[in-house]
Amino acid sequence: MTKKSTLQVEKVNTHIVNWLKTYAENAKVSGFVVGISGGVDSAVTSTLCAQTGLTTLCVEMPIHQAPSQVNRGQEHIEQLKKRFPNVKNIEADLTSVFEDFKKNVPSTADVAKVNLSLANTRARLRMTTLYYFAGIHGLLVAGTGNKVEDFGVGFYTKYGDGGVDMSPIADLMKSDVYALGEFLKIPTSILKASPTDGLFGDDRTDEDQLGASYDELEWAMLEDEKEKKAEDFTERESTVFKIYKKLNTVNQHKMNEIPVCTIPKEFK
Template sequence: MKPHLKEYAYPAILEFIKEQTKGKKCVVIGLSGGIDSAVVSKLCCDALGPERVFNIIMPSSVSSKKDVDDAQNLCTEFGMNYKVIQLDTLINAFSAILDLHDPLLKGNIMARVRMTILYHHAHQMDGVVMGTGNKSELLTGYFTKHGDGGVDLLPIGDLYKTEVRELAEKIQIPQTIITKSPSAGLRAGQTDEEDLGVKYDELDQILLGLEQLMSVDEIQKETGLEISIINSVFDKYQSSTHKRKMPLIPKLGIRTIGCDWRE
Protein backbone atom coordinates (compact mmCIF):
# COMPACT_ATOMS: atom_id res chain seq x y z
CA MET A 1 0.00 0.00 0.00
CA LYS A 2 1.97 2.95 -1.29
CA PRO A 3 0.96 6.21 -2.95
CA HIS A 4 1.86 6.44 -6.63
CA LEU A 5 1.87 9.46 -8.91
CA LYS A 6 -1.24 9.63 -11.09
CA GLU A 7 -0.70 10.05 -14.84
CA TYR A 8 -2.84 13.17 -14.86
CA ALA A 9 -1.00 14.86 -11.97
CA TYR A 10 1.59 16.72 -14.05
CA PRO A 11 -0.76 18.28 -16.64
CA ALA A 12 -3.35 19.00 -13.92
CA ILE A 13 -0.83 20.92 -11.81
CA LEU A 14 0.36 22.90 -14.83
CA GLU A 15 -3.23 23.87 -15.61
CA PHE A 16 -3.77 24.81 -11.95
CA ILE A 17 -0.72 27.10 -11.99
CA LYS A 18 -1.77 28.76 -15.24
CA GLU A 19 -5.35 29.32 -14.07
CA GLN A 20 -4.52 30.58 -10.58
CA THR A 21 -1.85 33.06 -11.72
CA LYS A 22 -3.90 34.81 -14.40
CA GLY A 23 -3.44 38.57 -14.17
CA LYS A 24 -0.17 38.28 -12.25
CA LYS A 25 3.23 39.05 -13.71
CA CYS A 26 5.21 36.30 -12.00
CA VAL A 27 5.46 33.69 -9.27
CA VAL A 28 7.87 34.03 -6.34
CA ILE A 29 9.36 30.88 -4.81
CA GLY A 30 11.66 30.26 -1.86
CA LEU A 31 14.22 27.91 -3.43
CA SER A 32 16.12 25.84 -0.87
CA GLY A 33 18.05 23.37 -2.99
CA GLY A 34 15.74 20.59 -1.81
CA ILE A 35 13.41 18.44 -3.88
CA ASP A 36 10.07 20.10 -3.03
CA SER A 37 11.04 23.66 -3.95
CA ALA A 38 12.95 22.41 -7.00
CA VAL A 39 9.86 20.56 -8.26
CA VAL A 40 7.59 23.57 -7.67
CA SER A 41 10.03 25.89 -9.42
CA LYS A 42 10.31 23.59 -12.45
CA LEU A 43 6.52 23.11 -12.60
CA CYS A 44 6.05 26.89 -12.68
CA CYS A 45 8.75 27.12 -15.34
CA ASP A 46 6.93 24.54 -17.48
CA ALA A 47 3.54 26.20 -16.93
CA LEU A 48 4.45 29.87 -17.31
CA GLY A 49 7.88 30.01 -18.91
CA PRO A 50 11.15 30.69 -17.07
CA GLU A 51 10.84 34.46 -17.50
CA ARG A 52 7.85 34.52 -15.12
CA VAL A 53 9.54 32.50 -12.36
CA PHE A 54 11.51 34.38 -9.70
CA ASN A 55 13.34 32.21 -7.18
CA ILE A 56 14.75 33.58 -3.94
CA ILE A 57 17.53 31.57 -2.27
CA MET A 58 17.74 32.44 1.44
CA PRO A 59 20.68 30.74 3.15
CA SER A 60 21.96 31.30 6.68
CA SER A 61 24.96 30.19 8.70
CA VAL A 62 23.37 26.73 9.18
CA SER A 63 22.69 26.23 5.47
CA SER A 64 24.58 23.68 3.42
CA LYS A 65 26.77 25.14 0.67
CA LYS A 66 25.69 22.22 -1.51
CA ASP A 67 22.04 23.26 -1.14
CA VAL A 68 22.85 26.81 -2.26
CA ASP A 69 24.91 25.52 -5.19
CA ASP A 70 22.15 23.09 -6.22
CA ALA A 71 19.55 25.87 -6.10
CA GLN A 72 21.65 28.21 -8.23
CA ASN A 73 22.51 25.45 -10.70
CA LEU A 74 18.82 24.59 -11.09
CA CYS A 75 17.98 28.18 -11.98
CA THR A 76 20.84 28.34 -14.47
CA GLU A 77 19.94 25.02 -16.07
CA PHE A 78 16.33 25.98 -16.74
CA GLY A 79 16.88 29.70 -17.38
CA MET A 80 14.95 30.99 -14.34
CA ASN A 81 15.57 34.27 -12.54
CA TYR A 82 16.93 34.17 -9.00
CA LYS A 83 18.31 36.24 -6.16
CA VAL A 84 20.35 35.23 -3.09
CA ILE A 85 19.55 36.91 0.24
CA GLN A 86 21.64 36.05 3.31
CA LEU A 87 19.49 35.79 6.44
CA ASP A 88 22.05 35.96 9.26
CA THR A 89 21.79 39.71 9.93
CA LEU A 90 18.00 39.49 10.24
CA ILE A 91 18.01 36.30 12.33
CA ASN A 92 20.69 37.65 14.67
CA ALA A 93 18.67 40.84 15.19
CA PHE A 94 15.55 38.83 16.11
CA SER A 95 17.60 36.55 18.37
CA ALA A 96 19.09 39.50 20.25
CA ILE A 97 15.76 41.28 20.71
CA LEU A 98 13.87 38.13 21.77
CA ASP A 99 16.81 36.57 23.67
CA LEU A 100 16.47 33.42 21.56
CA HIS A 101 18.55 30.37 22.43
CA ASP A 102 16.22 27.49 21.56
CA PRO A 103 17.17 26.20 18.06
CA LEU A 104 13.53 25.23 17.37
CA LEU A 105 12.24 28.73 18.11
CA LYS A 106 15.08 30.21 16.09
CA GLY A 107 14.06 27.97 13.19
CA ASN A 108 10.48 29.25 13.40
CA ILE A 109 11.76 32.83 13.23
CA MET A 110 13.86 31.95 10.20
CA ALA A 111 10.85 30.44 8.41
CA ARG A 112 8.76 33.56 9.12
CA VAL A 113 11.53 35.88 7.97
CA ARG A 114 11.69 33.95 4.70
CA MET A 115 7.92 34.34 4.30
CA THR A 116 8.23 38.11 4.86
CA ILE A 117 10.93 38.36 2.19
CA LEU A 118 8.87 36.36 -0.31
CA TYR A 119 5.76 38.50 0.18
CA HIS A 120 7.80 41.71 -0.03
CA HIS A 121 9.10 40.70 -3.46
CA ALA A 122 5.72 39.38 -4.61
CA HIS A 123 4.13 42.73 -3.73
CA GLN A 124 6.86 44.65 -5.56
CA MET A 125 6.67 42.44 -8.65
CA ASP A 126 2.88 41.92 -8.78
CA GLY A 127 3.47 38.23 -8.17
CA VAL A 128 2.06 35.22 -6.35
CA VAL A 129 3.92 33.38 -3.57
CA MET A 130 4.13 29.71 -4.48
CA GLY A 131 4.30 27.32 -1.54
CA THR A 132 6.43 24.19 -1.63
CA GLY A 133 4.71 22.07 1.02
CA ASN A 134 3.68 18.51 0.16
CA LYS A 135 0.80 16.41 1.50
CA SER A 136 3.01 14.47 3.94
CA GLU A 137 4.14 17.70 5.61
CA LEU A 138 0.70 19.30 5.61
CA LEU A 139 -0.98 16.27 7.24
CA THR A 140 1.65 15.98 10.00
CA GLY A 141 1.96 19.72 10.63
CA TYR A 142 5.60 19.62 9.59
CA PHE A 143 5.77 23.29 8.65
CA THR A 144 5.91 26.61 10.44
CA LYS A 145 2.59 28.36 10.88
CA HIS A 146 2.81 31.78 9.16
CA GLY A 147 6.25 30.71 7.91
CA ASP A 148 6.58 28.22 5.06
CA GLY A 149 2.85 27.62 5.64
CA GLY A 150 2.15 31.27 4.74
CA VAL A 151 1.73 31.13 0.96
CA ASP A 152 -0.81 31.87 -1.78
CA LEU A 153 -0.86 28.52 -3.60
CA LEU A 154 0.33 24.97 -2.88
CA PRO A 155 0.78 23.23 -6.26
CA ILE A 156 2.17 19.97 -4.77
CA GLY A 157 -0.01 20.07 -1.65
CA ASP A 158 -1.97 16.99 -2.74
CA LEU A 159 1.13 14.91 -3.48
CA TYR A 160 2.78 12.75 -0.83
CA LYS A 161 6.56 13.04 -0.54
CA THR A 162 7.06 9.74 -2.36
CA GLU A 163 4.90 11.06 -5.22
CA VAL A 164 6.96 14.24 -5.33
CA ARG A 165 10.04 12.07 -5.87
CA GLU A 166 8.32 10.34 -8.80
CA LEU A 167 7.35 13.70 -10.28
CA ALA A 168 10.90 15.00 -9.84
CA GLU A 169 12.18 12.14 -11.98
CA LYS A 170 9.50 12.79 -14.58
CA ILE A 171 10.34 16.49 -14.98
CA GLN A 172 14.10 15.89 -14.93
CA ILE A 173 15.12 17.48 -11.65
CA PRO A 174 18.89 16.87 -11.20
CA GLN A 175 19.78 13.68 -9.34
CA THR A 176 21.94 15.63 -6.88
CA ILE A 177 18.71 17.17 -5.58
CA ILE A 178 16.52 14.05 -5.76
CA THR A 179 18.90 11.79 -3.82
CA LYS A 180 19.85 14.10 -0.93
CA SER A 181 18.32 13.72 2.54
CA PRO A 182 15.34 16.10 2.86
CA SER A 183 15.99 18.98 5.27
CA ALA A 184 14.19 22.21 6.15
CA GLY A 185 17.61 23.88 6.56
CA LEU A 186 16.61 25.50 9.85
CA ARG A 187 19.27 23.86 12.04
CA ALA A 188 22.74 22.52 11.34
CA GLY A 189 22.63 18.81 10.46
CA GLN A 190 18.82 18.68 10.67
CA THR A 191 16.89 16.19 8.53
CA ASP A 192 13.14 15.87 8.04
CA GLU A 193 12.99 12.14 8.78
CA GLU A 194 14.83 12.55 12.11
CA ASP A 195 12.39 15.30 13.12
CA LEU A 196 9.38 13.23 12.10
CA GLY A 197 10.71 10.03 13.68
CA VAL A 198 9.74 7.99 10.63
CA LYS A 199 10.98 7.50 7.06
CA TYR A 200 8.89 9.12 4.33
CA ASP A 201 8.25 5.76 2.65
CA GLU A 202 6.63 4.50 5.87
CA LEU A 203 4.96 7.82 6.70
CA ASP A 204 3.20 7.98 3.36
CA GLN A 205 1.82 4.45 3.73
CA ILE A 206 0.32 5.44 7.09
CA LEU A 207 -1.09 8.71 5.77
CA LEU A 208 -2.61 6.94 2.76
CA GLY A 209 -4.36 4.61 5.19
CA LEU A 210 -5.59 7.63 7.13
CA GLU A 211 -6.86 9.19 3.90
CA GLN A 212 -8.77 5.98 3.19
CA LEU A 213 -10.35 6.12 6.68
CA MET A 214 -8.57 2.96 7.86
CA SER A 215 -8.13 2.28 11.56
CA VAL A 216 -4.73 1.92 13.24
CA ASP A 217 -5.15 -1.87 13.33
CA GLU A 218 -6.09 -1.98 9.64
CA ILE A 219 -3.06 0.10 8.68
CA GLN A 220 -0.79 -2.10 10.80
CA LYS A 221 -2.15 -5.24 9.14
CA GLU A 222 -1.79 -3.73 5.65
CA THR A 223 1.71 -2.25 6.09
CA GLY A 224 3.35 -4.42 8.75
CA LEU A 225 4.62 -1.30 10.53
CA GLU A 226 4.82 -1.05 14.32
CA ILE A 227 1.72 0.21 16.09
CA SER A 228 3.82 2.77 17.99
CA ILE A 229 4.97 4.39 14.73
CA ILE A 230 1.42 4.49 13.36
CA ASN A 231 0.10 6.00 16.60
CA SER A 232 2.88 8.62 16.53
CA VAL A 233 1.82 9.70 13.02
CA PHE A 234 -1.83 9.83 14.06
CA ASP A 235 -0.84 12.03 17.03
CA LYS A 236 1.01 14.42 14.73
CA TYR A 237 -1.99 14.59 12.44
CA GLN A 238 -4.45 15.30 15.25
CA SER A 239 -2.28 17.82 17.11
CA SER A 240 -1.63 19.85 13.95
CA THR A 241 -5.27 20.30 12.90
CA HIS A 242 -5.11 24.02 13.76
CA LYS A 243 -2.38 24.51 11.15
CA ARG A 244 -4.69 23.38 8.37
CA LYS A 245 -7.62 25.63 9.33
CA MET A 246 -8.42 29.30 9.51
CA PRO A 247 -8.45 30.72 13.06
CA LEU A 248 -11.64 29.71 14.85
CA ILE A 249 -14.45 32.29 14.88
CA PRO A 250 -17.46 32.11 17.24
CA LYS A 251 -20.58 31.52 15.14
CA LEU A 252 -22.96 34.48 15.42
CA GLY A 253 -24.29 35.07 11.89
CA ILE A 254 -26.20 33.04 9.32
CA ARG A 255 -22.98 31.92 7.59
CA THR A 256 -19.58 32.12 9.29
CA ILE A 257 -16.13 32.27 7.67
CA GLY A 258 -14.18 29.09 8.29
CA CYS A 259 -17.34 27.22 9.32
CA ASP A 260 -20.18 27.21 6.80
CA TRP A 261 -19.25 30.06 4.47
CA ARG A 262 -18.35 28.48 1.12
CA GLU A 263 -16.28 30.50 -1.38
Protein backbone atom coordinates in the same frame (compact mmCIF):
# COMPACT_ATOMS: atom_id res chain seq x y z
CA MET B 1 7.27 0.41 3.50
CA THR B 2 8.90 1.78 0.34
CA LYS B 3 6.17 3.49 -1.65
CA LYS B 4 6.19 3.37 -5.45
CA SER B 5 4.17 6.15 -7.02
CA THR B 6 1.54 5.24 -9.61
CA LEU B 7 1.15 8.87 -10.66
CA GLN B 8 0.50 9.57 -14.34
CA VAL B 9 3.26 12.14 -14.31
CA GLU B 10 2.79 13.62 -17.78
CA LYS B 11 -0.93 14.20 -17.27
CA VAL B 12 -0.41 15.55 -13.76
CA ASN B 13 2.34 17.86 -14.98
CA THR B 14 0.07 19.33 -17.66
CA HIS B 15 -2.83 19.63 -15.21
CA ILE B 16 -0.82 21.56 -12.60
CA VAL B 17 0.78 23.88 -15.18
CA ASN B 18 -2.64 24.73 -16.63
CA TRP B 19 -4.02 25.25 -13.12
CA LEU B 20 -1.18 27.64 -12.32
CA LYS B 21 -1.66 29.61 -15.54
CA THR B 22 -5.39 29.94 -14.97
CA TYR B 23 -4.92 30.96 -11.35
CA ALA B 24 -2.37 33.65 -12.27
CA GLU B 25 -4.53 34.98 -15.10
CA ASN B 26 -7.57 35.23 -12.84
CA ALA B 27 -5.48 36.96 -10.17
CA LYS B 28 -4.10 39.32 -12.83
CA VAL B 29 -0.48 38.78 -11.82
CA SER B 30 2.60 38.28 -13.98
CA GLY B 31 3.91 35.09 -12.42
CA PHE B 32 5.25 33.40 -9.32
CA VAL B 33 7.92 33.63 -6.66
CA VAL B 34 9.32 30.42 -5.18
CA GLY B 35 11.70 29.96 -2.27
CA ILE B 36 14.49 27.57 -3.30
CA SER B 37 15.86 25.32 -0.57
CA GLY B 38 17.85 22.70 -2.44
CA GLY B 39 15.10 20.15 -1.79
CA VAL B 40 12.83 18.20 -4.12
CA ASP B 41 9.60 20.05 -3.26
CA SER B 42 10.86 23.52 -4.15
CA ALA B 43 12.65 22.17 -7.24
CA VAL B 44 9.47 20.53 -8.55
CA THR B 45 7.30 23.54 -7.69
CA SER B 46 9.60 26.04 -9.40
CA THR B 47 9.84 23.83 -12.50
CA LEU B 48 6.06 23.61 -12.72
CA CYS B 49 5.81 27.39 -12.40
CA ALA B 50 8.49 27.87 -15.05
CA GLN B 51 6.51 25.77 -17.54
CA THR B 52 3.67 28.31 -17.47
CA GLY B 53 5.81 30.74 -19.43
CA LEU B 54 5.09 33.38 -16.80
CA THR B 55 7.77 35.10 -14.76
CA THR B 56 9.16 32.67 -12.20
CA LEU B 57 11.42 34.27 -9.61
CA CYS B 58 13.54 31.78 -7.68
CA VAL B 59 14.70 33.19 -4.36
CA GLU B 60 17.54 31.85 -2.24
CA MET B 61 17.32 32.91 1.39
CA PRO B 62 20.28 31.42 3.30
CA ILE B 63 20.44 31.69 7.07
CA HIS B 64 23.63 29.92 8.20
CA GLN B 65 22.78 27.41 5.47
CA ALA B 66 24.75 24.20 4.95
CA PRO B 67 26.92 24.45 1.80
CA SER B 68 25.39 21.24 0.41
CA GLN B 69 21.90 22.76 0.52
CA VAL B 70 23.09 25.99 -1.08
CA ASN B 71 24.95 24.12 -3.82
CA ARG B 72 21.94 21.97 -4.68
CA GLY B 73 19.70 25.01 -4.85
CA GLN B 74 22.11 26.88 -7.11
CA GLU B 75 22.55 23.84 -9.36
CA HIS B 76 18.79 23.64 -9.80
CA ILE B 77 18.40 27.36 -10.50
CA GLU B 78 21.14 27.39 -13.13
CA GLN B 79 19.62 24.36 -14.83
CA LEU B 80 16.16 25.94 -14.76
CA LYS B 81 17.39 29.24 -16.24
CA LYS B 82 18.98 27.37 -19.14
CA ARG B 83 15.72 25.56 -19.85
CA PHE B 84 13.28 28.45 -19.37
CA PRO B 85 13.97 32.07 -20.39
CA ASN B 86 11.19 33.31 -18.07
CA VAL B 87 13.09 32.16 -14.96
CA LYS B 88 14.93 34.75 -12.90
CA ASN B 89 16.72 34.43 -9.59
CA ILE B 90 17.88 36.51 -6.68
CA GLU B 91 19.56 35.87 -3.35
CA ALA B 92 18.57 37.53 -0.09
CA ASP B 93 21.03 36.49 2.61
CA LEU B 94 19.01 36.73 5.82
CA THR B 95 21.77 35.63 8.19
CA SER B 96 22.43 39.12 9.57
CA VAL B 97 18.68 39.79 9.90
CA PHE B 98 18.31 36.57 11.87
CA GLU B 99 21.25 37.42 14.12
CA ASP B 100 19.86 40.91 14.79
CA PHE B 101 16.53 39.36 15.68
CA LYS B 102 18.18 37.07 18.21
CA LYS B 103 19.93 40.01 19.85
CA ASN B 104 16.67 41.88 20.30
CA VAL B 105 14.43 39.23 21.83
CA PRO B 106 14.66 37.75 25.34
CA SER B 107 15.96 34.22 25.78
CA THR B 108 15.17 31.58 28.39
CA ALA B 109 16.89 28.69 30.07
CA ASP B 110 14.80 26.24 28.04
CA VAL B 111 17.22 25.74 25.16
CA ALA B 112 14.94 23.32 23.29
CA LYS B 113 12.06 25.81 23.20
CA VAL B 114 14.37 28.63 22.15
CA ASN B 115 15.88 26.56 19.33
CA LEU B 116 12.46 25.52 18.04
CA SER B 117 11.17 29.10 18.17
CA LEU B 118 14.25 30.31 16.30
CA ALA B 119 13.82 27.57 13.69
CA ASN B 120 10.28 28.79 13.08
CA THR B 121 11.57 32.37 13.00
CA ARG B 122 13.84 31.44 10.10
CA ALA B 123 10.84 30.18 8.15
CA ARG B 124 8.84 33.33 8.96
CA LEU B 125 11.65 35.63 7.90
CA ARG B 126 11.72 33.78 4.58
CA MET B 127 7.96 34.11 4.16
CA THR B 128 8.24 37.87 4.75
CA THR B 129 11.01 38.07 2.16
CA LEU B 130 9.04 36.13 -0.46
CA TYR B 131 6.05 38.45 -0.02
CA TYR B 132 8.35 41.46 -0.33
CA PHE B 133 9.50 40.27 -3.75
CA ALA B 134 5.96 39.25 -4.69
CA GLY B 135 4.75 42.74 -3.83
CA ILE B 136 7.30 44.67 -5.84
CA HIS B 137 7.11 42.40 -8.91
CA GLY B 138 3.39 41.64 -8.96
CA LEU B 139 3.81 37.92 -8.32
CA LEU B 140 2.11 35.19 -6.29
CA VAL B 141 3.94 33.15 -3.65
CA ALA B 142 3.82 29.50 -4.68
CA GLY B 143 3.83 27.04 -1.80
CA THR B 144 6.10 24.01 -1.84
CA GLY B 145 4.37 21.75 0.70
CA ASN B 146 3.32 18.21 -0.25
CA LYS B 147 0.25 16.29 0.98
CA VAL B 148 2.02 14.39 3.78
CA GLU B 149 3.48 17.60 5.20
CA ASP B 150 0.46 19.86 4.71
CA PHE B 151 -2.43 17.53 5.55
CA GLY B 152 -0.86 14.52 7.21
CA VAL B 153 1.60 15.52 9.92
CA GLY B 154 1.56 19.33 9.65
CA PHE B 155 5.33 19.47 9.15
CA TYR B 156 5.68 23.14 8.32
CA THR B 157 5.81 26.48 10.09
CA LYS B 158 2.55 28.32 10.58
CA TYR B 159 2.89 31.68 8.77
CA GLY B 160 6.32 30.52 7.62
CA ASP B 161 6.51 28.08 4.73
CA GLY B 162 2.79 27.64 5.38
CA GLY B 163 2.19 31.27 4.42
CA VAL B 164 1.56 31.11 0.66
CA ASP B 165 -0.90 32.21 -2.02
CA MET B 166 -1.49 28.78 -3.54
CA SER B 167 -0.21 25.21 -3.20
CA PRO B 168 0.51 23.48 -6.53
CA ILE B 169 1.77 20.16 -5.12
CA ALA B 170 -0.22 19.86 -1.88
CA ASP B 171 -2.37 17.05 -3.30
CA LEU B 172 0.71 14.97 -4.12
CA MET B 173 2.25 12.46 -1.74
CA LYS B 174 6.02 12.68 -1.29
CA SER B 175 6.53 9.63 -3.52
CA ASP B 176 4.48 11.41 -6.20
CA VAL B 177 6.69 14.50 -5.89
CA TYR B 178 9.79 12.36 -6.47
CA ALA B 179 8.16 10.69 -9.48
CA LEU B 180 7.27 14.09 -10.91
CA GLY B 181 10.77 15.33 -10.14
CA GLU B 182 12.28 12.50 -12.18
CA PHE B 183 9.92 13.27 -15.05
CA LEU B 184 10.88 16.97 -14.87
CA LYS B 185 14.58 16.05 -14.83
CA ILE B 186 15.48 18.04 -11.74
CA PRO B 187 19.11 17.50 -10.62
CA THR B 188 20.00 14.03 -9.41
CA SER B 189 21.76 15.58 -6.42
CA ILE B 190 18.36 16.81 -5.22
CA LEU B 191 16.53 13.55 -5.91
CA LYS B 192 19.10 11.61 -3.90
CA ALA B 193 19.47 14.04 -0.98
CA SER B 194 17.88 13.25 2.38
CA PRO B 195 14.92 15.60 2.93
CA THR B 196 15.63 18.36 5.46
CA ASP B 197 13.96 21.64 6.38
CA GLY B 198 17.37 23.21 7.09
CA LEU B 199 15.94 25.31 9.91
CA PHE B 200 18.26 24.29 12.73
CA GLY B 201 21.66 25.02 11.23
CA ASP B 202 22.81 21.39 11.54
CA ASP B 203 22.57 18.18 9.54
CA ARG B 204 19.36 16.78 11.02
CA THR B 205 16.97 15.35 8.45
CA ASP B 206 13.18 15.46 8.35
CA GLU B 207 13.18 11.80 9.39
CA ASP B 208 15.29 12.65 12.44
CA GLN B 209 12.69 15.19 13.49
CA LEU B 210 9.60 13.19 12.64
CA GLY B 211 10.74 9.78 13.83
CA ALA B 212 9.67 8.12 10.58
CA SER B 213 10.45 8.35 6.88
CA TYR B 214 8.11 9.95 4.36
CA ASP B 215 7.40 6.50 2.89
CA GLU B 216 6.33 5.32 6.34
CA LEU B 217 4.21 8.40 7.03
CA GLU B 218 2.60 8.15 3.62
CA TRP B 219 1.70 4.54 4.40
CA ALA B 220 0.27 5.60 7.78
CA MET B 221 -1.77 8.38 6.20
CA LEU B 222 -3.36 5.94 3.76
CA GLU B 223 -4.02 3.40 6.51
CA ASP B 224 -5.63 6.08 8.66
CA GLU B 225 -7.99 6.89 5.80
CA LYS B 226 -9.08 3.23 5.99
CA GLU B 227 -9.82 3.80 9.69
CA LYS B 228 -7.23 1.26 10.78
CA LYS B 229 -5.99 1.02 14.40
CA ALA B 230 -2.44 0.70 15.76
CA GLU B 231 -3.15 -2.84 16.99
CA ASP B 232 -3.77 -3.96 13.39
CA PHE B 233 -0.09 -3.69 12.51
CA THR B 234 3.37 -5.12 13.16
CA GLU B 235 5.53 -3.52 15.87
CA ARG B 236 7.25 -1.03 13.54
CA GLU B 237 4.05 -0.29 11.67
CA SER B 238 2.30 0.35 14.96
CA THR B 239 5.07 2.72 16.06
CA VAL B 240 4.87 4.67 12.79
CA PHE B 241 1.08 4.78 12.90
CA LYS B 242 1.16 6.19 16.44
CA ILE B 243 3.71 8.83 15.36
CA TYR B 244 1.46 9.81 12.47
CA LYS B 245 -1.69 9.97 14.62
CA LYS B 246 0.06 12.07 17.28
CA LEU B 247 1.44 14.59 14.79
CA ASN B 248 -1.83 14.73 12.88
CA THR B 249 -3.66 15.49 16.11
CA VAL B 250 -1.35 18.10 17.65
CA ASN B 251 -0.95 19.97 14.35
CA GLN B 252 -4.63 20.33 13.50
CA HIS B 253 -4.33 24.02 14.41
CA LYS B 254 -2.19 24.41 11.28
CA MET B 255 -4.48 22.49 8.97
CA ASN B 256 -7.83 23.92 10.00
CA GLU B 257 -9.15 27.40 9.30
CA ILE B 258 -8.45 30.02 11.94
CA PRO B 259 -11.26 29.75 14.50
CA VAL B 260 -13.47 32.80 14.72
CA CYS B 261 -15.47 33.59 17.84
CA THR B 262 -18.95 34.23 16.45
CA ILE B 263 -20.94 36.79 18.42
CA PRO B 264 -24.65 35.95 18.90
CA LYS B 265 -26.93 38.29 16.95
CA GLU B 266 -28.70 39.36 20.13
CA PHE B 267 -25.41 40.74 21.44
CA LYS B 268 -25.03 43.10 18.49
